[in-house]
Amino acid sequence: MSDDEVLQRYHDHLKARKYSLCYYNYISVYLKYCQEHNIDYLNINASMLTDFFNNNKYSSNSVNLHIKSGKHFGRFLGIPDEKNEWTKIKYVRTPKRKPEYISLETLEELCKHLSEKLALAFLFLYNTGIRREEFLTLKRQNIELNQSPCSIKVMGKGSRERFIFFSEKYSPKLREKVIEYFKSEGEKTNGNAFNISLSQLLYACRKLNKYSKGIHIHLHTLRHSFAKNMIRKNLPITYLMALLGHSNISTTQMYACATDELIKAYF
Numbered sequence: 001m002s003d004d005e006v007l008q009r010y011h012d013h014l015k016a017r018k019y020s021l022c023y024y025n026y027i028s029v030y031l032k033y034c035q036e037h038n039i040d041y042l043n044i045n046a047s048m049l050t051d052f053f054n055n056n057k058y059s060s061n062s063v064n065l066h067i068k069s070g071k072h073f074g075r076f077l078g079i080p081d082e083k084n085e086w087t088k089i090k091y092v093r094t095p096k097r098k099p100e101y102i103s104l105e106t107l108e109e110l111c112k113h114l115s116e117k118l119a120l121a122f123l124f125l126y127n128t129g130i131r132r133e134e135f136l137t138l139k140r141q142n143i144e145l146n147q148s149p150c151s152i153k154v155m156g157k158g159s160r161e162r163f164i165f166f167s168e169k170y171s172p173k174l175r176e177k178v179i180e181y182f183k184s185e186g187e188k189t190n191g192n193a194f195n196i197s198l199s200q201l202l203y204a205c206r207k208l209n210k211y212s213k214g215i216h217i218h219l220h221t222l223r224h225s226f227a228k229n230m231i232r233k234n235l236p237i238t239y240l241m242a243l244l245g246h247s248n249i250s251t252t253q254m255y256a257c258a259t260d261e262l263i264k265a266y267f
Helices: 003-016 022-036 046-056 060-076 104-113 116-128 132-136 174-184 198-209 219-232 237-244 249-256 260-264
Strands: 150-155 161-166
Touching: 003 022, 003 060, 022 046, 022 060, 022 132, 022 198, 046 060, 104 116, 104 198, 104 219, 116 132, 116 161, 116 174, 116 198, 116 219, 132 198, 161 237, 198 219, 219 237, 219 249, 237 249
Parallel strands: none
Antiparallel strands: 150 161
């Protein structure tokens, strides 16, 4: 069985059991790396995994998600934990940092360094607050562009369905750009609405960080920025909680904390 066939079976396995496709996305990146370096993913050792992480320079959170995905994928393949090299890796301690934010104007300027498709994806992420995994599994049939505001049905954590929105009021021309792109390129089978993979998104982040002048751009930065923008526009915290798909309002409240910038605006 080819690697692509195994990956498809894993995708179907996760989907049938209502598991997060985050595992699938991370394993896709890992299997692609194995193919490029002529590595048999069924016969790996600690040195190979060390090289994998060193070559990609992942954040602590991404390293931990790769480890978690590798453990789960091994169990899917029927590999005992004691023989699965991924289970021997310790999770990385992740330092708690204050969320970083970026303005729409800054993002638009940075996106000039990306292809049109990737730039559109980043603007879509910024203006909807959608999670990375939700974006990667989003289908065009769940995006209603003929409404105002445009509505998007997503399946969030714990298979909880919710609607998110974006409006011409806050994201000028985004709707037209999405419509134009959808007309120019059809949705690929087993792909997502924008035909963009996790590896492409991570590549785009690395590229933007070369020009971001001190702001560390990662995909969650866009979600943080969306939330902070909604707080600045006086959206009630309970509404924001629903938009972000949080199950606990304490998670949402971190976006409502006072910042030096917000305090300064009163003087």
